[in-house]
Amino acid sequence: MIQQIYPSVAHPFRYELNKDLQFAAAHYVPAEAAGKCSRVHGHTYFANITIAGNDLDSAGFLVNFSEIKKLIHDLFDHSVLNEHTAYFQDDDPDRFPTTEIVARTICEIIQSFLDRSGNKPRCLQVFLRETPTSYVVYRPMGGGSYGD
Numbered sequence: 001m002i003q004q005i006y007p008s009v010a011h012p013f014r015y016e017l018n019k020d021l022q023f024a025a026a027h028y029v030p031a032e033a034a035g036k037c038s039r040v041h042g043h044t045y046f047a048n049i050t051i052a053g054n055d056l057d058s059a060g061f062l063v064n065f066s067e068i069k070k071l072i073h074d075l076f077d078h079s080v081l082n083e084h085t086a087y088f089q090d091d092d093p094d095r096f097p098t099t100e101i102v103a104r105t106i107c108e109i110i111q112s113f114l115d116r117s118g119n120k121p122r123c124l125q126v127f128l129r130e131t132p133t134s135y136v137v138y139r140p141m142g143g144g145s146y147g148d
């Protein structure tokens with residue numbers, strides 16, 4: 001696992017956890033403007049997920065680290081991202097598997113899982129590294145609906 005200092009996100013919650021995970025996946029960006037990236041190729045993606053909240057569950061967890069890994073790694077590892085049509089669509093630029101949109105999708109998948117838990121933590125940031133020289137940081141708008 002790459003050792004990395006991640007950008008921090010300001011928030012008022014009492015607890016914050018971070019989970020690093022990685023997955024190997026192929027993709028293509030179905031746009032002429034993507035140049036060589038419009039051809040199928042692969043990456044080992046490194047993600048850092050930031051989750052925060054005020055309350056812990058019955059195990060004393062904000063959320064179990066291993067559940068976060070399972071949600072993302074088990075779904076995307078050794079797969080072709082474009083084939084996950086529930087998340088990515090070749091005919092909609094807002095659903096192409098670019099680094100930006102993969103990061104957003106990871107955040108949405110995790111938030112939807114967290115919404116089903118009793119203590120309701122929030123996914124505040126997804127850092128996603130696609131290559132040794134390229135990464136994206138996604139923070140959901142209102143990720144801090146802090147009044148909830």
Ligand SMILES: Nc1nc2c(c(=O)[nH]1)N=C([C@H](O)[C@H](O)COP(=O)(O)OP(=O)(O)OP(=O)(O)O)CN2
Nearest residue numbers: 029034037041043097098099100130131132133134
């Ligand atoms: N804003 C984005 N730009 C690019 C994306 C993307 O998802 N969002 N993706 C790609 C390609 O998929 C490619 O895999 C990564 O591009 P790049 O960083 O250019 O890859 P290199 O290894 O060639 O980078 P070098 O630093 O030049 O070695 C392209 N752009």
Ligand SMILES: [Zn+2]
Nearest residue numbers: 027037041043
């Ligand atoms: Zn790529």
